Amino acid sequence: MAAKKSIKKVVEEDSNNSRRDFIKKSGLFTALAFTPPSLVMASDKKWDEKIAEYLETVPLSLEVNGVKHNLNIEPRTTLLDLLREQLLLTGTKKGCDHGQCGACTVHVNGTRILSCLSLASMQQNAQVTTIEGLSKGKKLHPMQEAFIKNDGFQCGYCTPGQIMSGIACIKEGHANSRDEIREYMSGNICRCGAYHNIVDAITEVKEGGMPL
Amino acid sequence: MSKTSNINRVDGFAKVTGSATYSAEYKTPGVAYACLVGSTIAKGRIKSIDTKKAEWAPGVLAVITHLNVDKPAGYEQPKKRDNLGQPLQIFKDDTIRYYDQPIALVVADTFERMQYAASLIKAEYLKEEHTTQLEKVRDNGKTPERAKDYNRGIENGYKNAEVVLEEEYTIPTEVHNPMELANIIAKWNGNKPILYTKSQGVEGTRKSVGNVFGILPEDVEVHSEYLGGAFGMGLHTWPYEIAALIASKKIARPVKLVLHREQMFTNVGFRPYTIQKMGLGATKDGKLTGLTHEAIAQTSNYEDFTEATVNMSRFMYDCANVSTKYKIVEMDTCTPIWMRGPGEATGSFALESAIDELAHKLNMDPIEFRKRNHAEKDQEQNKPWSSKYLLECYDAGMERIGWKERKNKPASVREGEWLVGYGMGTGTFGSYRNPTTVKAKFLADGSLLLQCSVNDMGPGTATMMTAIGAEITGLPAEKVIIEMGKSGLPKGPTQGGSATTSSVGSAVHDACNLLVSKTLGLATENETFKNTPIADLSFGNGAISSKKDTKKSLSLVSLLSANKLEELAVENESKGSEDAKKYSIYSFSVHFVKVLVNPNLGKIRIAHVVSCADIGTVINQKTSAGQMYGGAVGGIGMGLMESLEIDHRFGRAINNNFADYHVPVNADIEKQEVFFVNKKDPVSNPMGTKGLGETALVGMAPAIANAVFNATGKRVRDLPITLDKIIEAVKV
Numbered sequence: 001m002a003a004k005k006s007i008k009k010v011v012e013e014d015s016n017n018s019r020r021d022f023i024k025k026s027g028l029f030t031a032l033a034f035t036p037p038s039l040v041m042a043s044d045k046k047w048d049e050k051i052a053e054y055l056e057t058v059p060l061s062l063e064v065n066g067v068k069h070n071l072n073i074e075p076r077t078t079l080l081d082l083l084r085e086q087l088l089l090t091g092t093k094k095g096c097d098h099g100q101c102g103a104c105t106v107h108v109n110g111t112r113i114l115s116c117l118s119l120a121s122m123q124q125n126a127q128v129t130t131i132e133g134l135s136k137g138k139k140l141h142p143m144q145e146a147f148i149k150n151d152g153f154q155c156g157y158c159t160p161g162q163i164m165s166g167i168a169c170i171k172e173g174h175a176n177s178r179d180e181i182r183e184y185m186s187g188n189i190c191r192c193g194a195y196h197n198i199v200d201a202i203t204e205v206k207e208g209g210m211p212l
Numbered sequence: 213m214s215k216t217s218n219i220n221r222v223d224g225f226a227k228v229t230g231s232a233t234y235s236a237e238y239k240t241p242g243v244a245y246a247c248l249v250g251s252t253i254a255k256g257r258i259k260s261i262d263t264k265k266a267e268w269a270p271g272v273l274a275v276i277t278h279l280n281v282d283k284p285a286g287y288e289q290p291k292k293r294d295n296l297g298q299p300l301q302i303f304k305d306d307t308i309r310y311y312d313q314p315i316a317l318v319v320a321d322t323f324e325r326m327q328y329a330a331s332l333i334k335a336e337y338l339k340e341e342h343t344t345q346l347e348k349v350r351d352n353g354k355t356p357e358r359a360k361d362y363n364r365g366i367e368n369g370y371k372n373a374e375v376v377l378e379e380e381y382t383i384p385t386e387v388h389n390p391m392e393l394a395n396i397i398a399k400w401n402g403n404k405p406i407l408y409t410k411s412q413g414v415e416g417t418r419k420s421v422g423n424v425f426g427i428l429p430e431d432v433e434v435h436s437e438y439l440g441g442a443f444g445m446g447l448h449t450w451p452y453e454i455a456a457l458i459a460s461k462k463i464a465r466p467v468k469l470v471l472h473r474e475q476m477f478t479n480v481g482f483r484p485y486t487i488q489k490m491g492l493g494a495t496k497d498g499k500l501t502g503l504t505h506e507a508i509a510q511t512s513n514y515e516d517f518t519e520a521t522v523n524m525s526r527f528m529y530d531c532a533n534v535s536t537k538y539k540i541v542e543m544d545t546c547t548p549i550w551m552r553g554p555g556e557a558t559g560s561f562a563l564e565s566a567i568d569e570l571a572h573k574l575n576m577d578p579i580e581f582r583k584r585n586h587a588e589k590d591q592e593q594n595k596p597w598s599s600k601y602l603l604e605c606y607d608a609g610m611e612r613i614g615w616k617e618r619k620n621k622p623a624s625v626r627e628g629e630w631l632v633g634y635g636m637g638t639g640t641f642g643s644y645r646n647p648t649t650v651k652a653k654f655l656a657d658g659s660l661l662l663q664c665s666v667n668d669m670g671p672g673t674a675t676m677m678t679a680i681g682a683e684i685t686g687l688p689a690e691k692v693i694i695e696m697g698k699s700g701l702p703k704g705p706t707q708g709g710s711a712t713t714s715s716v717g718s719a720v721h722d723a724c725n726l727l728v729s730k731t732l733g734l735a736t737e738n739e740t741f742k743n744t745p746i747a748d749l750s751f752g753n754g755a756i757s758s759k760k761d762t763k764k765s766l767s768l769v770s771l772l773s774a775n776k777l778e779e780l781a782v783e784n785e786s787k788g789s790e791d792a793k794k795y796s797i798y799s800f801s802v803h804f805v806k807v808l809v810n811p812n813l814g815k816i817r818i819a820h821v822v823s824c825a826d827i828g829t830v831i832n833q834k835t836s837a838g839q840m841y842g843g844a845v846g847g848i849g850m851g852l853m854e855s856l857e858i859d860h861r862f863g864r865a866i867n868n869n870f871a872d873y874h875v876p877v878n879a880d881i882e883k884q885e886v887f888f889v890n891k892k893d894p895v896s897n898p899m900g901t902k903g904l905g906e907t908a909l910v911g912m913a914p915a916i917a918n919a920v921f922n923a924t925g926k927r928v929r930d931l932p933i934t935l936d937k938i939i940e941a942v943k944v
Contacts, residue, residue, distance in 0.1 A: 077323075090230070090237035097473065101870050140225075151834045155438075155441040155670030156223065156226075160228075189875060190878075193845025194838060194841065
């Protein structure tokens with residue numbers, strides 16, 4: 001885990017001044033105002049960073065694209081930041097962090113959600129599918145094929161979210177007409193304005209009746 | 213352009229699988245996370261700034277402010293007012309020039325720790341009176357050096373006409389807001405900065421970063437391979453990029469800095485608020501005799517930003533007396549930057565609305581009025597057009613939108629309860645060609661590699677390069693590899709001004725032709741073609757063959773292997789011809805719109821859009837249509853939704869998020885059609901293209917305003933056309 005490693009690196013680089021450092025690094029714990037003397041002693045023995053890290057993290061088990069992960073994460077971490085910054089699955093995009101743009105759409109237990117509005121710690125035992133989990137090597141998912149064929153994107157940044165939403169849109173039964181698709185795809189902003197072609201792509205997949 | 217004229221995007225696979233790597237996504241071991249803390253006043257000085265709590269927060273590596281910054285060497289140079297020089301000199305001193313101006317950078321070991329620490333920074337200010345409302349200071353305009361007043365014939369000659377129209381049009385501040393946030397990974401290799409950043413121009417970024425740090429552009433390494441849109445936002449180097457570099461240097465670690473969406477509204481440019489005065493005069497039978505176009509636009513208090521807002525009025529219509537004036541007013545905001553269509557999109561809203569209004573006054577069909585005043589040559593430059601198929605665009609659009617259903621009398625067509633209106637607006641944009649170097653290589657496996665530092669922010673530059681390369685060499689598109697978007701490659705232009713295909717496409721065209729010649733030359737030294745004149749050889753399908761003896765053939769792979777070559781390369785710089793300077797080269801577009809307006813609610817629906825364009829040769833139908841669809845969607849945002857609202861008491865943006873700043877979503881876009889004349893321009897460049905990205909948006913906003921007028925009888929002259937502006941007029 002990249003973030004974990006980087007925390008440890010800091011420990012090595014910054015291991016003097018331990019008492020101050022302990023207070024600094026375990027801010028969350030001190031905020032609770034019950035620092036036991038034993039922990040202060042531990043800080044003097046330069047265990048502070050390890051303890052701080054332990055205190056600031058919660059365990060999380062989840063499956064991403066069929067791969068099981070047992071992690072210790074900060075409770076503040078969103079599913080989006082977990083995917084992008086720690087699991088290095090950068091196909092899921094950050095566009096606003098407020099659930100207003102849809103770029104971060106992933107499937108959790110088969111349902112489309114906005115990963116920026118979901119705390120990772122709430123995804124205990126969840127099955128997450130991201131854009132990276134759709135294709136099998138060079139073999140693309142029908143929705144991915146249809147986006148290429150119908151040119152359903154330009155810059156490509158909203159595309160993973162559009163594709164994840166498009167698949168869900170059909171599975172939900174909300175792709176029965178162009179009007180219905182437009183309505184149920186309106187949570188995914190495309191600033192390049194590829195909407196016409198996005199609707200073409202989803203319509204084609206829906207009418208093709210391919211397994212999703 | 214035959215078999216390559218409809219190829220899929222060559223970066224499609226990367227984009228639909230999530231493997232395309234945008235700036236903040238480069239895997240960088242040891243990367244630290246940074247963000248910027250913004251000021252909470254619009255003008256004044258920082259009295260004090262408390263960073264202690266942030267510095268002591270878990271995981272924090274550094275907090276940088278004007279008090280402790282290691283100032284880049286270039287800060288000693290006085291900052292020029294030129295809008296593409298150094299960006300705002302971040303952390304230089306305690307001066308606050310706009311609301312949300314960065315006052316501190318926090319960098320920590322994790323994203324979450326950085327975010328928390330940033331919330332702990334507190335500043336106190338010495339506040340000064342700010343100006344964020346253009347209407348209040350509209351008389352303080354200055355004429356920029358590069359936007360002189362223009363007069364042809366009698367100054368303000370329109371006033372003497374039989375029929376006169378004088379109106380004022382306003383567009384608010386609009387923000388580019390590409391879906392990818394402005395972002396950077398910054399690091400240093402000794403004294404040489406390395407940037408993975410959102411830049412529309414690798415070479416431009418090298419220059420301005422070099423300028424800030426007092427080093428040569430050649431010593432700045434820039435990667436910007438994939439951009440998640442930019443629409444002009446990436447034309448400037450912004451303070452966040454410099455801040456990340458300063459931080460990286462300080463902590464001797466790579467630093468990742470991604471702006472918040474809120475900061476995208478305040479720190480990386482916008483389309484400037486612009487007030488335009490139009491004066492038009494015509495004879496009773498519809499001959500335009502005078503046209504005056506004056507614009508006043510906002511700029512910042514530290515850079516002079518200008519754009520070509522009034523220029524279109526000088527040449528768009530046949531008119532003897534034309535006057536234009538352009539002024540900018542300093543305000544306490546970030547500097548604007550060209551936003552798609554740029555000044556021409558702003559200008560066309562005023563010009564094309566006014567033309568529609570005058571046609572209505574003359575009781576003429578607005579297309580008929582335009583046709584009567586069609587410019588047969590460019591009167592501004594007194595040159596012939598290189599090519600102009602604007603009339604074809606009018607006719608194609610009229611037929612497709614069903615113009616014959618339109619009534620000249622407003623509010624006289626209904627579909628059920630909905631009022632129906634038809635409108636159109638004309639757009640144009642200059643065709644430019646910038647010097648570009650491309651390296652073309654045949655590789656040992658028989659593929660073609662094209663290298664250029666130009667970016668592809670979404671229009672399909674890589675696909676265009678592939679199509680042209682494949683066309684010239686006769687190789688299938690799958691055999692063409694593109695390497696672009698980073699420094700160290702042959703120098704390409706900045707992506708902007710609709711000039712990329714003309715510049716880079718031409719360079720690919722020329723380099724590939726030279727490469728084929730070089731290959732044929734090498735083949736004549738081979739046993740197979742000994743004593744065969746080069747003129748008798750041809751290259752196609754990955755092989756050299758004799759035109760006279762079709763049985764004689766030598767594959768490219770064999771030729772390279774016979775000569776023990778890993779590659780065969782040509783590097784060549786291409787630029788525009790002297791001949792082209794004799795002509796005025798412009799793209800033209802016409803957007804047609806059918807709107808439905810609900811008389812009970814004032815709701816406006818764009819029921820049908822037909823966008824027609826004369827852009828010379830269409831290299832790729834698929835990606836070009838995408839550009840045109842997208843430009844029209846951008847125009848719908850401009851026409852109906854987009855406006856950055858400022859609380860002028862504080863100089864603060866109110867709607868700095870996607871919930872409150874509305875952009876078009878899928879439900880806003882009903883039926884859309886695109887038509888290209890697709891006729892080669894004889895002089896623009898070897899392919900005969902003229903440029904598309906900008907003109908795809910220009911003219912769309914006035915088309916909507918004109919259609920809304922036709923539907924309701926209500927003329928809205930201040931964008932966006934929201935329902936509150938028309939509800940009184942349409943109420944049942």
